Amino acid sequence: MSAAPAAFLASEAVERHFPRASLLIPSLEAALANFSSGAEGGVVQPVRTVVPVQKYNGFLGVMPAYSAMDDALTTKLVTFYEHKKDSSVPSHQAIVLLFDPRNGSLKAIMDGSIITAKRTAAVSAIATKFLMPADAEVLCILGAGVQAYSHYEVFIEQFSFKEVRIWNRTKENAVKFARSVMGPVQVCSSAQEAVIGADVIVTVTMATMPILFGEWLKPGAHINAIGASRPDWRELDDEVMKNSVLYVDSREAALNESGDVILSRAEIFAELGEVVKGTKPALPEKTTVFKSLGMAIEDTVAAKLVYDSWSAGN
């Protein structure tokens, strides 16, 4: 008997079945812990393959993963290109394939861009919950793109900041951000203005050279470093990396892909999953960096959430 044809879930359907990033936080915490548990965690996730498309300054990422606990098998294909101002397409485009792990049949093809935006922000929220200073009041976002919006949305839902600041390379996009989100956001004219005195900082740019400098940092601040996912790209300077306690999503990925980690030669203290498990401590009283590269297992649990909701007829 042939398998049922694969379902196709476009962005509108994915949004309907995954309306808020925070819905994924429990599954993500379990996935992070399982990933950091080695073989017993039941997560199989090789370091992704990234194919440079040098002629056009782009990349294709191939991100497979299997979770025994979730009994879910996916591959995300994601392209990322330096965003051109007149471009009609976003810098990042993604599709997620969900397979039946019992026989390899393709069950669903779904938009991966919303999944990528929401699961990345949710993982940053998990890191921030453990690592931000106890008396955090000021949130600073460097960047005003897709990840800036998804991070803002889940951070405002999960935490109580008295002040939110944004800086962006193109100020008009920061102004647009401030006008479009719920709640007051202060648009800063320089990254330094946005960073000084901030307790939680989110770097979500496609910068390839540092935009955040250690001399600006308030002692005890927490930085979620989302960008710079190539070995020769930077968002953070050496002073940030050397003077912080460094947490990562994946040691293997960080040492293969993160210019901030590789070029600064900073020591990795722990994976976020080890903090979730309790086998490594959170040190919120220290200045901390969570270097996020993005993991396929995060897409796996997100795609499962979407598919289970869709197949239940919600």
Ligand SMILES: NC(=O)C1=CN([C@@H]2O[C@H](COP(=O)(O)OP(=O)(O)OC[C@H]3O[C@@H](n4cnc5c(N)ncnc54)[C@H](OP(=O)(O)O)[C@@H]3O)[C@@H](O)[C@H]2O)C=CC1
């Ligand atoms: N860790 C993870 O799991 C994931 C990480 N990412 C990474 O997060 C970052 C943001 O992604 P996303 O929001 O989707 O991208 P967008 O293209 O939507 O936004 C990119 C942002 O970066 C800014 N920017 C681009 N070039 C530079 C530069 N040279 N210096 C300073 N700022 C710059 C843009 O500013 P302007 O308005 O001026 O163009 C814009 O604010 C990327 O590096 C991406 O690869 C993405 C997905 C998952």
Ligand SMILES: O=C(O)C1=NCCCC1
């Ligand atoms: O995890 C992801 O998805 C990505 N990470 C960094 C590069 C763009 C996609």
